[in-house]
Amino acid sequence: MPRVLTVAGSDSGGGAGIQADLKTMLALGTHGMSVITAVTAQNSLGVQGAWELPVEAVRAQYRSVVDDIGVSAVKTGMLASAELVEAVAELIGGTDAPAVVDPVGVSKHGDALLAATALDSVRTKLLPVATVATPNLDEVAQLTGVRVESEDGLRRAAAAVLAYGPAWVLIKGGHLPGEAVDLLTDGSEEHWLRAPRHDNRHTHGTGCTLASAIACGLAKGQSVPEAAAAAKEYVTGAIAEGFALGGGIGPVDHGWRFRR
Numbered sequence: 001m002p003r004v005l006t007v008a009g010s011d012s013g014g015g016a017g018i019q020a021d022l023k024t025m026l027a028l029g030t031h032g033m034s035v036i037t038a039v040t041a042q043n044s045l046g047v048q049g050a051w052e053l054p055v056e057a058v059r060a061q062y063r064s065v066v067d068d069i070g071v072s073a074v075k076t077g078m079l080a081s082a083e084l085v086e087a088v089a090e091l092i093g094g095t096d097a098p099a100v101v102d103p104v105g106v107s108k109h110g111d112a113l114l115a116a117t118a119l120d121s122v123r124t125k126l127l128p129v130a131t132v133a134t135p136n137l138d139e140v141a142q143l144t145g146v147r148v149e150s151e152d153g154l155r156r157a158a159a160a161v162l163a164y165g166p167a168w169v170l171i172k173g174g175h176l177p178g179e180a181v182d183l184l185t186d187g188s189e190e191h192w193l194r195a196p197r198h199d200n201r202h203t204h205g206t207g208c209t210l211a212s213a214i215a216c217g218l219a220k221g222q223s224v225p226e227a228a229a230a231a232k233e234y235v236t237g238a239i240a241e242g243f244a245l246g247g248g249i250g251p252v253d254h255g256w257r258f259r260r
């Protein structure tokens, strides 16, 4: 059984974070496990509150999972503070499993999920231990200063992130107008992942879902390009079927393949 571990924050509304990750892992036929870094009070309207867990609680959860059950792949999401980023980078660096790092900075509503003081730890500690980093365009700007306004800029963004040391980077162009285009590259190979843009505002959890789906593919033994292509197909279907729950941005449908 492929075993996939998410190290991320809890989203009480069930659309993003740990909840999105575990749903993705179930939908993609893997055993999902979680290390919770922070608890958010969150719904379709935004983040109403966030509380970090102590670093010892994060380390203990990680050790419990890795030392007994073992992991085939790890995915990281909301890490909240510099202290947690550094602890998680060290844990991942000491684990012999591929790691998908989603450098979560702000929620779809603009609520900060990472302290500004943690950016340097993401650049110098976390990105170097990533098998694949999956920043969106806001996170690229925060981490590298590179601003992308069209598809042409994705290559520049990828080079700037690769300079921090991840083996691969997948730059998510989801925030650009037009087709939903992402660029996956290791600096030599380039893979353009394209999907039609779905005119659906219920996109809460897209980034978490894509990163978890890549981790599932890696856990099953797929190469990074194979895992990313399969993940793109899964998230595109989930966005197409995203539903209106709550009064704001609803969640993507993690179970879309079961309902078809």
Ligand SMILES: Nc1ncnc2c1ncn2[C@@H]1O[C@H](COP(=O)(O)OP(=O)(O)O)[C@@H](O)[C@H]1O
Pocket (backbone or CB within 6 Å): 135, 136, 137, 172, 173, 174, 175, 180, 181, 182, 195, 196, 197, 198, 199, 200, 203, 205, 206, 207, 208, 210, 232, 235, 236, 239
């Ligand atoms: N409206 C949409 N239609 C189709 N694909 C989308 C849409 N919005 C985002 N995507 C895709 O969803 C994935 C997550 O991207 P994005 O929404 O940019 O991430 P994040 O949640 O981190 O902001 C990417 O593959 C992106 O291309």
Ligand SMILES: Cc1ncc(COP(=O)(O)O)c(N)n1
Pocket (backbone or CB within 6 Å): 008, 009, 010, 011, 016, 017, 018, 040, 042, 077, 078, 104, 106, 107, 108, 109, 113, 203, 204, 205, 206, 207, 208
């Ligand atoms: C706990 C947690 N982790 C990650 C996200 C990002 O998801 P999105 O970009 O879809 O708001 C979130 N909103 N909450």
